Amino acid sequence: MKIKKLLFVTKFESLCYDALQSLLDLRKSGLEHVVFLNVIEREKVSMRRGKGYIKEDEVRLKETANIRFIDWAENLFEMGMEVGAYIEVASLIPKILDVVEKETPDLIVIGRSRKGKLEQLYSRSDITELTRRSPVPILVFKHLAEGKMVPAKLFDRPLFATSWSNSSEKAVSCLKELGEVIGELHLMHVVNEKKLNSSDTHDVQSVRKNERNRLEDLCGEFAQKGISARPHVYVGDPETEILKAAREYQATLIVLGFSDRTALAERWLGSISRNIADKSMFPCLLFPVKK
């Protein structure tokens, strides 16, 4: 699975040109087309008590976005890339899905939503909603206001935490196509502590050895594609251990498959991928379950 076309969803305050620039390394492995999408929330231009619908607000917001997109597009055109843009007053997730259908991108890039905890509990985050409904992988960037600098080379040291699921397989197939941009890939699997309940040391070590062998086999597959990969087995709570590994190996990006829990189960029990995407300081590349 090659990334030839990406959809860059921005509200400008959360995701800007520096994030886009960190992705331009993907040109080495086939990226040739960027589509910008700015969704203006309906509330910003909707009917106001005593004032009605304010057309000027819509025009101002659209033109502001257009000016930014023209500036970004000029840079990309000058590199010989293909660029498109949408500026729409709409609801965010339905509009993203609409554009995904029209443009068929290989990757969606989006900033992290900033809903409150209570709001997330009942309405879920935009990222969760999108991952449930999108057939396309999603790269989640962090909010600029959090003061996190975007790494200059996003794919230099990705950490891929595999759960050996269907969505993890999709991640493998995508990463294999990125040999030109990946510096060193860190492959990890987190063994749940419950699996190590045996009092027999031999059993515990067997679990670790089996997982390590699986990871080494996968490293071999990446090596055949010219990608240097290192295996790591961790034990404990997956969310904590993945973030620990990301810090230890100074990951530039965390790659995760999304769980195939039902929406209801996920809302009440949580999801590792969702929690990491929502809370961590690292950019996250999420692979959805949906085909």
Next chain:
Amino acid sequence: MGKKILVVDDDPDVRSFVLTVLEENQYTPLVACDGVEGLEVIQKEMPDLVILDVLMPRGSGIRLYRHLKTDDALKAIPVIMFTGIALRSFLKSQKVLEAFKGEKIPEPDIYLEKPVEPQELVDAIRKKLD
């Protein structure tokens, strides 16, 4: 009936502006909202002139322009680029694509940076058609 002029632009306000100018000057306007639709209309209607935006969804004006200028059946149709993208960026993109694809494309007949006054647009059209 006046000469057929196709406007390819995703912005409804711009389409409306150009359409009004064309109708007031007795041309027959055709419209398309993006590069893909633009090519379909060109192949079907064979307009006398195309007024083309650059930054659009579903295929940019750069892609459509290159397609027009490399298709023997369409390359004679004059094109006025009408866009917010600077001419410098447009020309640079053509140079990079030329080097990459190995095909040299002529520069657009006329390049207008938005916004323009109606008379400026009319003058540009007349220069190509009359």
